[in-house]
Amino acid sequence: MSEFDDILQQIKQNNQEREQLKHAVKSANFDSIGEVIWKVAAKLLGEHISILKKRPFLRLIIEELVPIVYHFIRENWTLFFPY
Amino acid sequence: MQALSQEQIERLKKEAIESFVKAANAPFIVAVIGQTGVGKSSLINALFNTNLKTDPVKPCTMAIEKVVVKGNQGELWFYDLPGIGESESADARYIEDYKQKLFEADVVLWCLHCDSRSVTFDVAALNKILVSFSAEKKAQLMSKITFVLTKADTLSHPAWILAKMDNTWGMFAPSKVTREILEKKAQYYQETFLLPYRHGIVSRTYNEGNFKIDDPRFSWDTYSIAFQGFMDEATLSQLKGKYPHYQEVFQRLYQNYQVVPCSSSFRFNLNKLMLVIVNKMGKEAIARFNNFLNDQLDKLPFAKAKEYSNLIVIDPNKNRKLFDLTETRI
Numbered sequence: 001m002s003e004f005d006d007i008l009q010q011i012k013q014n015n016q017e018r019e020q021l022k023h024a025v026k027s028a029n030f031d032s033i034g035e036v037i038w039k040v041a042a043k044l045l046g047e048h049i050s051i052l053k054k055r056p057f058l059r060l061i062i063e064e065l066v067p068i069v070y071h072f073i074r075e076n077w078t079l080f081f082p083y
Numbered sequence: 084m085q086a087l088s089q090e091q092i093e094r095l096k097k098e099a100i101e102s103f104v105k106a107a108n109a110p111f112i113v114a115v116i117g118q119t120g121v122g123k124s125s126l127i128n129a130l131f132n133t134n135l136k137t138d139p140v141k142p143c144t145m146a147i148e149k150v151v152v153k154g155n156q157g158e159l160w161f162y163d164l165p166g167i168g169e170s171e172s173a174d175a176r177y178i179e180d181y182k183q184k185l186f187e188a189d190v191v192l193w194c195l196h197c198d199s200r201s202v203t204f205d206v207a208a209l210n211k212i213l214v215s216f217s218a219e220k221k222a223q224l225m226s227k228i229t230f231v232l233t234k235a236d237t238l239s240h241p242a243w244i245l246a247k248m249d250n251t252w253g254m255f256a257p258s259k260v261t262r263e264i265l266e267k268k269a270q271y272y273q274e275t276f277l278l279p280y281r282h283g284i285v286s287r288t289y290n291e292g293n294f295k296i297d298d299p300r301f302s303w304d305t306y307s308i309a310f311q312g313f314m315d316e317a318t319l320s321q322l323k324g325k326y327p328h329y330q331e332v333f334q335r336l337y338q339n340y341q342v343v344p345c346s347s348s349f350r351f352n353l354n355k356l357m358l359v360i361v362n363k364m365g366k367e368a369i370a371r372f373n374n375f376l377n378d379q380l381d382k383l384p385f386a387k388a389k390e391y392s393n394l395i396v397i398d399p400n401k402n403r404k405l406f407d408l409t410e411t412r413i
Contacts, residue, residue, distance in 0.1 A: 006259040007244050014254070014381050017354040020335065024361040025376065027289030028368035031306035033103055035366055040098040044091065061087060063305065069099050 033073075034066045107157060111372050114162040114184050117194030118204060122233040122347055126194060127161055129347035130357060131375040135161065147180050152375075159375050162188065181212055185224060189367055190360050195272060197232040197265070197344060202275055209276060222283025229359050230276055232344040235265055235351055236391075243349065245388050247413065253388035254381060255349040265344040272342040281313035281340075288335040288362045296326055307365050310336045335362060348391055353380040389413075 041062065042049045052058055087095070113131070115123040124135040133152045148163040162184045165177070185191055195205060213221050236243065241258040248254050257265060290308045300311045314322075319337045323330050338355070339362050345352040357380055361368050389408050396406040 004244075006262070007246065007256045010256040010262070011246055011254065014256075014354055017358055018381060020331075021354055021358045021361065021380075023291065024289045024358055025368065025373060027291075027306050028361055028364065028366055029373070031289075031366035032106070032368070033099065034306065036102045036106065037095065037099045040095055040102060044095060044098070058087070061092065065092070065096060065099070069096060069103065072096075073100060073103060 030066050030070060033069050034062065037062050037065055037069065110151075110158045110160045111375060112160045112162070112188045113190045113192070114164055114188035115192045115194060116164045116181075116208075117233070118196065119165065121194045121196045123163055123192075123194050125347040126192065126231065126233060126345070129350060129353060130360075130377065130380070131159060132377040133159065133161070133375070135163075147177065147184065154375055178211055182215075185212070185227070188227070189364060189372070191224075191228045192360075193228050193230045193276075194233045195230065195342075196237075197235050197268065198237045202272070206275060213280065218283060221280055222285070225277070225280045226284050226286075227363065229356070229363065230272060230342040231356060232265070232269060232272060232342055234346060235344045236346040236349045238264060243392065245392055247385060248382060251385060252379070252382040253385040254383075255346070255351050255388065255392075257351070269342040269344050273340070276342070277313070277340055284313050284340065286310045286312075286314055286336045286339040286362075287365050288332060288339070290332075294329065294332060296329065298322075308332060308336070313340060339363060349388075350381055350383045385413075 038049045038052065041052055041058065045052065113127060115127060117123050122137075124137045127133055128135055128137070131152075135150055135152075147165065150161040150163065152159040152161065164181055164184065193205070193209075195202070213224065216224065235257070236255075238257070238261050241260050243261065244256050244258060246254045246256060256262075287307055287309045290303055290306055292305075294303050294308050302309050302311070314333070314337045316337075319333055322333045326333075335358070339359055341359075343352055343356045343359060345356050347353075357376075361372075364372065386409070389411075393408040394406065395404065395408075397404050
């Protein structure tokens, strides 16, 4: 035990929170992109999102599309995405 | 079911990108409530890398003020909501506008001065705002508000510790005694402001995948997890014991309704506060928010940090300086 253990613990916790923040931001972006894709799919296919979500194949396609769209936007508009 | 053609997939992708960029250009709206001098503008500047005017002597905000900050892409709208309680007539004028702005905002921060022991005005203000709402609306609004204890650096004894992270950056941390005082204060404010309105609150956090538990209070999808209700310490510890592999998820859900002590000038706990903000926004934290995300939330230039923690010692008899931290090579 040193007198700085508490501070070192706080620094460690702060680093963990920074990593969590990065995860949270990325996940929120994936979530919002997913939402946008579902809306567009509903428009294209002329069905309600709730009905479309019951189709496993479409779910799979959209889940695959989300990171592709995310990376495309990230590479082209880096200012949007610090993480 | 018929598979999508390559053309349909390409169209889907193109339209999704266009819709996303359109949404990303929508303004990001932050509403900040608090008594005069509590450090609202400073907090926004520290969190979102903006440059709002601050005045340490006279109040900057006498009426609801909307400030538009242009980012590289999109805008941040900042509603500075003056403290309710300074005069009855002003309160009556403000209150309806307050309610409207609170629902319009993506993020609501309620600032309380860390070194103040009087919460009467703020408690009355919260009650005035919530009184006319249905239980559902109350819960909706309370799920959105984050309570912040500002100016934690004013608790300056025992001394804060400055960690030199590298040649450029420093990070402040309170001494153990100060940290414990801050935690007790945060708990007191949570009991005062949040607990009376805990029913119906929903806490959200991101999902790293594979989250699955048998508990009706939880719901989840690919990217997020929601907990229906207010997670107190007893619930947290119970859940951690039962599902130890989801400890971090429960901790984040618990943290969402903690009162966060922070310091804009020392950049203390800003990561934690921002994590709570993003968790609460969920998918609403679309790209427009990223545009105002500061990558160095928790650190400040070491030279600047030395100024903040400086003590200048002079010898008046010899008319000379004996010590100045900013001039000391570390």
